[in-house]
Amino acid sequence: MKIDETIKQSGKEHGVPISLDDTLSFICKTINENNCKSVLEIGTAIGFGSITIAENTTCEFIDTLEIDKDRYLQAQKNVEAHNLTDKINLHLIDAMDYLKSTTKTYDFIYLDGPKGQYINYLPxxxxxxxxxxxxxxDNLNFHGMVTGAIPISKGCRAMIKGLKKYIATITTHPALITQILPIGDGLGYSIKK
Ligand SMILES: C[S@@+](CC[C@H](N)C(=O)[O-])C[C@H]1O[C@@H](n2cnc3c(N)ncnc32)[C@H](O)[C@@H]1O
Structure with missing residues (x-):
C-alpha cells in the first residue's frame, strides 16, 4: 500500500490523530474488492486517510468532513501536493450538519470522527x-477502555458509554450485518442489507 510517511510523521509530531496502517489497508482492500465508487470519510484530520484511500483504491471520489479549520487547511495543502483535488472533496463542516443536509448517497462510509457521536450519527x-x-x-476498542482492559481515563466516560451503545446497536440492528474486527484499534464492519 502506498503511504505518505511525511504526512504520517507530521501528524504524530503535531498530535493529530491519524488512522493506523492496518486499518487503512483493510479499508482500501474492502473498497476495491466491493467495487465501491462513492466514499464518505467522517473526520479528515490532515488528509492522511483520504489520500491513502484515493491512491490505493479504484473509488471515484471521496467526500471528507472536518470541523477544525487548521486541520482542514493542512489537509487542503496535502491533497493539492498529491494532485488529488479532483478525487478528494474536503468539507469544513460539523459532520452532523453534513449528515442531516446532504442529498448524496455512498457505497462506503468511514466513520472516524468524534467517538461519542457515532451513535448519534448512525440514523x-x-x-x-x-x-x-x-x-x-474506527476505534471501537478505544485503546482497551471499551473492553475494560485498561481503566477509563478521566473525561472519557461519556465517550466510552457512547461507543458501547454504538457497538450494541450495530451488532443488533435489523438493517445491518455487523462484525467487530480486531484490526487496528477495533473496527466495526457493517453491511447495509
Ligand atoms: C481520528 S481523526 C481523523 C483521522 C483521519 N480519518 C485519518 O485517517 O487521517 C478525527 C477527526 O475528526 C475531527 N472532528 C471532531 N469532531 C468533528 C465534527 N463534529 N465534525 C467533523 N469532524 C470532527 C477532529 O478534528 C479530527 O481531526
Whole structure:
C-alpha cells in the first residue's frame, strides 16, 4: 500500500490523530474488492486517510468532513501536493450538519470522527448508505477502555458509554450485518442489507 510517511510523521509530531496502517489497508482492500465508487470519510484530520484511500483504491471520489479549520487547511495543502483535488472533496463542516443536509448517497462510509457521536450519527448514516453499502467505524476498542482492559481515563466516560451503545446497536440492528474486527484499534464492519 502506498503511504505518505511525511504526512504520517507530521501528524504524530503535531498530535493529530491519524488512522493506523492496518486499518487503512483493510479499508482500501474492502473498497476495491466491493467495487465501491462513492466514499464518505467522517473526520479528515490532515488528509492522511483520504489520500491513502484515493491512491490505493479504484473509488471515484471521496467526500471528507472536518470541523477544525487548521486541520482542514493542512489537509487542503496535502491533497493539492498529491494532485488529488479532483478525487478528494474536503468539507469544513460539523459532520452532523453534513449528515442531516446532504442529498448524496455512498457505497462506503468511514466513520472516524468524534467517538461519542457515532451513535448519534448512525440514523443519518443509514439513510445515506446505499443498500449493500459498507460502514467501517474506527476505534471501537478505544485503546482497551471499551473492553475494560485498561481503566477509563478521566473525561472519557461519556465517550466510552457512547461507543458501547454504538457497538450494541450495530451488532443488533435489523438493517445491518455487523462484525467487530480486531484490526487496528477495533473496527466495526457493517453491511447495509
Ligand atoms: C481520528 S481523526 C481523523 C483521522 C483521519 N480519518 C485519518 O485517517 O487521517 C478525527 C477527526 O475528526 C475531527 N472532528 C471532531 N469532531 C468533528 C465534527 N463534529 N465534525 C467533523 N469532524 C470532527 C477532529 O478534528 C479530527 O481531526
Amino acid at each position: 443519518h448514516i443509514l439513510k445515506i448508505l446505499k443498500k449493500g453499502g459498507i460502514l467501517v467505524a
